[in-house]
Amino acid sequence: MNLPAIRAIYRFEMARTFRTLMQSILSPVLSTSLYFVVFGAAIGSRMGEVGGVRYGAFIIPGLVMLSLLSESIANASFGIYLPKWSGTIFELLSAPVSFIEVVLGYVGAAATKSILLCALILVTARVFVPYEIVHPVCMVGFILLSAATFSMFGFIIGLWANSFEQLQIIPLMVVTPLTFLGGAFYSIDKLPPFWHKVTLFNPVVYLISGLRWSFYGASDVDVAVSFAATLGFLAACLAFVWWVFKTGYKLKN
Numbered sequence: 001m002n003l004p005a006i007r008a009i010y011r012f013e014m015a016r017t018f019r020t021l022m023q024s025i026l027s028p029v030l031s032t033s034l035y036f037v038v039f040g041a042a043i044g045s046r047m048g049e050v051g052g053v054r055y056g057a058f059i060i061p062g063l064v065m066l067s068l069l070s071e072s073i074a075n076a077s078f079g080i081y082l083p084k085w086s087g088t089i090f091e092l093l094s095a096p097v098s099f100i101e102v103v104l105g106y107v108g109a110a111a112t113k114s115i116l117l118c119a120l121i122l123v124t125a126r127v128f129v130p131y132e133i134v135h136p137v138c139m140v141g142f143i144l145l146s147a148a149t150f151s152m153f154g155f156i157i158g159l160w161a162n163s164f165e166q167l168q169i170i171p172l173m174v175v176t177p178l179t180f181l182g183g184a185f186y187s188i189d190k191l192p193p194f195w196h197k198v199t200l201f202n203p204v205v206y207l208i209s210g211l212r213w214s215f216y217g218a219s220d221v222d223v224a225v226s227f228a229a230t231l232g233f234l235a236a237c238l239a240f241v242w243w244v245f246k247t248g249y250k251l252k253n
Contacts, residue, residue, distance in 0.1 A: 005097040009105025010112075013079050017113050025113075028067055029120050035063050036128040039185065050187055053216050056129035061212040062184025064121055068114050068143065069150050069179060069204070073171050076110035076154030081161055089251060099245035103155065103238075110151035111144070118143055131215065138223075139214035145230050146207055152237040159241070159250050178204045183212075188220045203229065 017025070039059055050058045083089040092102065125131065133139055161167045182188075182204035188196055199205055200221075210226030213219035219226070244250065 002097050002101050005095065006101050006105045006108070009102065010109045013075075013106060013109030014112065016079075017075075017109075025117060025120065028071055028117055029124055032063055032067050032121050033124050033128070035059070036125055052218070054129070057131040057216075058187075058212075059185050060122075060125050060129065060131055061215050062179070062182075062208050063125075064118055064143075065146065065204070065208050065211055066176075066179045066184055067121055068118055068146055069175055069207070070171060071117050072110055072114040072147050072150035073154035073157060073175060074167075075113050076107055076151040077158035077161065077167050077171075079106045079110060080155055080158035081164075081167055084158070084251070085164075093251060099242055102245070103152070103241055107148065107151045107155055110154060111147040114147040114151065115143060118147075133215055134217040135214045139211065142210050142214055142227070142230075145227070145234070146211070149230055149234040149237065152234060152241065156237060156240055156244075159244055175204075178202050179208075183208050183220060203233065206230065 036056070039056070049055065080089075083092060157167065157170055181199070182202045183199070188199045188205060191199060206221055206226040206229040209219040209221040210223050210230070213223040213226070
């Protein structure tokens, strides 16, 4: 394992984050704070409980997951696309580093940024909405797993994209709608039977449900299924990245 190479990639990506602190950290926190103000403090105070949890607290896991998915994908995709766009990717490919070391550097940095952002959002949420965490260890584990999984997914998007516009297609047109329709602001148990079954095909449902269980001990989907689905998606992403580096698809042409 080439630890200096991993450290160099990781430190470079983290340094880029702190050079753009307003865009990378403060902007997402402020945007999420608006959700807490509108849905948590204003609207939530006029709504009843959902599954025994105040509405303002009920939406916290969904909003955390929304920010986590968006930022993990954005950070990882931009991090690997920039060397492709500038041509410095060939220096990386010719260096004595394996694809595992490249992935650990880029994905590790993207996941670190997302986890830092989640921590700031949870602190901010406490200002607007009181909440408790029933299973803090599971919450930390699930956030770490989700950050790593979707940073890997963002890494794949960065490898696939041919332009800066393509970097935004999947996050804006696929991931964000799936998050809003995945129970971020409501319980899918409240849906009619047909739409409840349709919603179960949405992979984000399992992410939000698993995180909500770690907060309040209750969820729409069994927590074991949520963990298994996330681990399966992580394994699939890792296998695809290995294939890309082995064949040179989107890297050497």
